[in-house]
Amino acid sequence: MRRKERQVTDNFQIIEILENNDVCRIALKDEEGLYIVPLNYGYEFIEDKLILFFHGAKEGRKANIFYKGNQEVAFEIDEKVKLEGTDDIACTYTYYYKSIIGVGNASIVENRDDKLHALKLIMKSITKKDDFKYNDNSINNVLVMKIEVNSFSAKIH
Numbered sequence: 140m141r142r143k144e145r146q147v148t149d150n151f152q153i154i155e156i157l158e159n160n161d162v163c164r165i166a167l168k169d170e171e172g173l174y175i176v177p178l179n180y181g182y183e184f185i186e187d188k189l190i191l192f193f194h195g196a197k198e199g200r201k202a203n204i205f206y207k208g209n210q211e212v213a214f215e216i217d218e219k220v221k222l223e224g225t226d227d228i229a230c231t232y233t234y235y236y237k238s239i240i241g242v243g244n245a246s247i248v249e250n251r252d253d254k255l256h257a258l259k260l261i262m263k264s265i266t267k268k269d270d271f272k273y274n275d276n277s278i279n280n281v282l283v284m285k286i287e288v289n290s291f292s293a294k295i296h
Contacts, residue, residue, distance in 0.1 A: 146292065146293070146294060156295075157182050157184070159237075161180075162180075163179075163193070164178075164214065165213070166215075178195065179261060180192060180261065181193075181257060181259075190286070191214065191243070191286040194258060195281070195282050195284070197280070197282040202282050205245050205282070208246050209244050209246060210244065210245045211242060211244060212242065212286060213240070213242050214239075214241055217238040218237040219234075220236055221235050222235070237295045237296075243287050243290075243291075245284060245286050247284055248285050251279075254283045258273060259271070259273075
């Protein structure tokens, strides 16, 4: 990271970034080339190990890439804090933000209990509630994906 003074290593600040945002952009690659997709996410942060969870349709380009298993992907989460500047000169403005970027391995969550766990994390992340009911039909008909993060960096400016 070029600007070390902006690097965030405190897990509480990293979790705050994860908690305060709803969308994770995932960069994928297949035979057609590069593909980026924004998705709602849930996460687990256990002993400095970050795992991201997503849900979606069982078919389509994104699903096909995840079905291949153990595919390396990149991801990005960002939060706009504010834009500051008052001059009529464009390059005098500063954009304040918080972000997490990284790489990991993508795969499908197959086990019913693991899918339910991931869906609960996703719903809690996007609604801030955790008292949803889940039926077998819903669990069976959704594709649950995860990224086991190999490395990431967080920044605040």
